[in-house]
Amino acid sequence: MDRRDFLKTAGVGIVAAGAAAPTAALAKGKTYNWRMTTTWPPKSPVLMDACELFVKKVETMSGGRLKVQLFAGGELIPPLQTFEAVQQGTIQMGSSASYYWAGKVPEAQFFSTVPFGFNFQQMVAWLYHGGGLELWHEIYAPHGLIAFPMFNTGVQMGGWFRKEIKSLADLKGLKMRIPGLGGKILAKAGVNVTLLPAAEIYQALERGVIDATEWIGPFHDNIMGFYQAAKYYYYPGWHEPGTMGELIINKAAWDSLTPDLQEIIKCACAEITLWGLTAFESRNGAALQELIQKHGVKLRKFPKDVLDQLRKFSKEVYEEEAAKNPKFKKVYESFLAFQKKITPWAAISEKAFYDEMMG
Amino acid sequence: MDRRDFLKTAGVGIVAAGAAAPTAALAKGKTYNWRMTTTWPPKSPVLMDACELFVKKVETMSGGRLKVQLFAGGELIPPLQTFEAVQQGTIQMGSSASYYWAGKVPEAQFFSTVPFGFNFQQMVAWLYHGGGLELWHEIYAPHGLIAFPMFNTGVQMGGWFRKEIKSLADLKGLKMRIPGLGGKILAKAGVNVTLLPAAEIYQALERGVIDATEWIGPFHDNIMGFYQAAKYYYYPGWHEPGTMGELIINKAAWDSLTPDLQEIIKCACAEITLWGLTAFESRNGAALQELIQKHGVKLRKFPKDVLDQLRKFSKEVYEEEAAKNPKFKKVYESFLAFQKKITPWAAISEKAFYDEMMG
Numbered sequence: 001m002d003r004r005d006f007l008k009t010a011g012v013g014i015v016a017a018g019a020a021a022p023t024a025a026l027a028k029g030k031t032y033n034w035r036m037t038t039t040w041p042p043k044s045p046v047l048m049d050a051c052e053l054f055v056k057k058v059e060t061m062s063g064g065r066l067k068v069q070l071f072a073g074g075e076l077i078p079p080l081q082t083f084e085a086v087q088q089g090t091i092q093m094g095s096s097a098s099y100y101w102a103g104k105v106p107e108a109q110f111f112s113t114v115p116f117g118f119n120f121q122q123m124v125a126w127l128y129h130g131g132g133l134e135l136w137h138e139i140y141a142p143h144g145l146i147a148f149p150m151f152n153t154g155v156q157m158g159g160w161f162r163k164e165i166k167s168l169a170d171l172k173g174l175k176m177r178i179p180g181l182g183g184k185i186l187a188k189a190g191v192n193v194t195l196l197p198a199a200e201i202y203q204a205l206e207r208g209v210i211d212a213t214e215w216i217g218p219f220h221d222n223i224m225g226f227y228q229a230a231k232y233y234y235y236p237g238w239h240e241p242g243t244m245g246e247l248i249i250n251k252a253a254w255d256s257l258t259p260d261l262q263e264i265i266k267c268a269c270a271e272i273t274l275w276g277l278t279a280f281e282s283r284n285g286a287a288l289q290e291l292i293q294k295h296g297v298k299l300r301k302f303p304k305d306v307l308d309q310l311r312k313f314s315k316e317v318y319e320e321e322a323a324k325n326p327k328f329k330k331v332y333e334s335f336l337a338f339q340k341k342i343t344p345w346a347a348i349s350e351k352a353f354y355d356e357m358m359g
Numbered sequence: 360m361d362r363r364d365f366l367k368t369a370g371v372g373i374v375a376a377g378a379a380a381p382t383a384a385l386a387k388g389k390t391y392n393w394r395m396t397t398t399w400p401p402k403s404p405v406l407m408d409a410c411e412l413f414v415k416k417v418e419t420m421s422g423g424r425l426k427v428q429l430f431a432g433g434e435l436i437p438p439l440q441t442f443e444a445v446q447q448g449t450i451q452m453g454s455s456a457s458y459y460w461a462g463k464v465p466e467a468q469f470f471s472t473v474p475f476g477f478n479f480q481q482m483v484a485w486l487y488h489g490g491g492l493e494l495w496h497e498i499y500a501p502h503g504l505i506a507f508p509m510f511n512t513g514v515q516m517g518g519w520f521r522k523e524i525k526s527l528a529d530l531k532g533l534k535m536r537i538p539g540l541g542g543k544i545l546a547k548a549g550v551n552v553t554l555l556p557a558a559e560i561y562q563a564l565e566r567g568v569i570d571a572t573e574w575i576g577p578f579h580d581n582i583m584g585f586y587q588a589a590k591y592y593y594y595p596g597w598h599e600p601g602t603m604g605e606l607i608i609n610k611a612a613w614d615s616l617t618p619d620l621q622e623i624i625k626c627a628c629a630e631i632t633l634w635g636l637t638a639f640e641s642r643n644g645a646a647l648q649e650l651i652q653k654h655g656v657k658l659r660k661f662p663k664d665v666l667d668q669l670r671k672f673s674k675e676v677y678e679e680e681a682a683k684n685p686k687f688k689k690v691y692e693s694f695l696a697f698q699k700k701i702t703p704w705a706a707i708s709e710k711a712f713y714d715e716m717m718g
Contacts, residue, residue: 061623350514
């Protein structure tokens with residue numbers, strides 16, 4: 001091979017946007033007035049900010065042809081009815097996270113986050129280059145929905161505990177608020193798993209109704225005031241290593257859009273993903289320092305044997321789910337194969353970077 | 360505080376897009392025919408693919424009102440004259456990396472990558488939430504340019520060596536091809552630093568004219584065939600921990616765009632950044648396996664004392680540059696402050712994730 005032509009090999013296939021003469025459609029100047037609900041409480045920092053920014057960017061890019069009226073969770077639709085509302089076309093769009101729909105679509109959890117799964121960078125790699133996004137669309141299609149990744153929390157925290165966790169035995173009998181697959185895994189360790197709406201967690205923790213809870217990360221957890229009710233703050237967030245938000249859209253409404261507006265929505269999602277991920281990244285450090293230095297929070301790492309056991313339990317849970325649900329199995333296998341493929345590279349790139357950075 | 364209102368605290372300030380009634384401007388239907396050059400050779404995998412995808416997405420989103428004719432490096436403008444060509448307005452846009460302009464604008468290097476600097480996630484956090492992007496615009500303004508982040512290579516590799524590096528002494532007298540700040544730092548370790556155009560590196564390495572070279576990462580390095588001339592392949596890429604590409608735009612041309620087209624360019628850049636970063640992430644693993652298993656490459660980690668010394672030299676280099684250049688000092692101080700702010704969080708989030716993932 002002539003090295004002067006060093007990169008003249010066949011280019012990597014690119015997924016081009018369908019650019020079929022959109023000028024005509026655009027010239028018609030049709031204006032869409034859409035509504036968007038969310039699973040986030042009103043004024044939620046970062047989360048609702050991201051949605052507001054999304055709506056503004058879409059309106060700007062479309063020159064006002066796609067106007068979106070934004071509602072926080074509960075203002076128009078109860079937060080956890082977002083899926084049905086968008087499905088029925090009552091509203092056209094929703095901002096949420098796909099693991100909220102685990103009851104109806106268990107396999108959708110892989111598109112938000114699963115315990116011992118992908119961090120942000122790996123999740124995007126799977127969605128964009130590992131067939132993840134196509135699978136997501138395939139899974140949502142029978143529900144009359146389409147979705148795109150929109151924002152990411154980064155690695156979350158492992159949760160707040162009233163007592164120190166020194167071994168797996170310390171988890172046994174503990175009452176903890178933790179949803180989804182994380183809860184199923186902890187149940188295998190003997191944890192008494194419970195679910196509480198956001199507004200009730202603090203009081204339950206303070207009164208000892210629960211012994212532990214997980215939430216998001218230092219920035220949001222600090223606002224929740226959990227440090228007043230529990231002093232041990234654990235990492236890593238093994239159960240949510242990089243939770244991806246979603247923009248879900250009614251499929252018929254999506255299909256009614258011209259290609260320019262479809263691409264505008266997709267690219268706005270990407271911009272909001274970067275903005276949101278790094279909003280968390282840039283705020284968590286200061287909040288963590290405040291929790292430790294001002295509020296006397298004791299930062300602890302889960303012991304290695306606890307994490308090893310939970311990882312073992314996570315495989316059991318996934319295999320049990322896969323055995324009874326072929327769609328779960330299909331998504332799980334794609335996830336596993338991609339994880340295997342990228343791990344050797346992660347070890348000498350990102351992991352080596354952090355090892356070197358932290359001395 | 361009433362915890363039922365848990366997230367009703369003042370929202371994080373958002374940087375809203377200037378959405379001043381763009382409908383009128385759009386209705387005029389003005390069409391822009393722009394040209395874009397790059398610093399990448401024709402058909403460069405991932406790099407030119409990303410540029411093609413960008414151009415298509417911009418054309419789609421604008422409904423054909425912003426058409427961009429794309430040229431690879433050398434097709435219209437020599438690669439390293441991209442800065443001047445865009446500055447003079449000969450062409451309107453360029454895809455490159457800001458460290459190529461170190462000779463003219465040394466402080467611009469912080470917006471691509473610097474040794475022992477940010478990885479992808481941290482770089483985006485600094486640009487979006489740490490004042491980095493504003494600084495970038497301030498630094499480019501006197502040159503008649505504006506820039507936005509567009510794609511990222513992720514963590515690069517440390518380079519190819521004909522002999523094993525067991526200590527700092529092994530670097531002394533070595534002839535290595537490495538540009539920029541990385542080269543200045545290695546010079547302090549006694550390395551004989553040299554610069555060669557891409558097309559000449561392989562032959563120089565094979566003939567022993569140089570003893571070592573760095574390039575990008577497994578996917579691109581494999582195509583270059585370096586494994587035939589050197590067997591030791593080192594990590595981590597301490598000198599390029601997450602190189603950010605840039606889209607540079609002639610400022611007068613940018614100012615002539617309506618707000619919808621400006622926002623379209625910005626969001627297309629974000630989408631291409633995610634696509635590009637993860638194109639590298641998803642291809643490097645397989646290429647690394649091929650290099651090791653098929654081509655007998657010996658993967659090595661730089662010894663800790665070598666990295667510690669290089670980190671020490673890097674601080675000396677930055678302080679020397681800062682002492683003679685107030686703009687370099689200003690950007691360096693912003694970079695340092697942000698790095699200090701986010702490091703404690705990185706330690707218990709991303710680093711802890713990788714530690715757990717790799718067992």
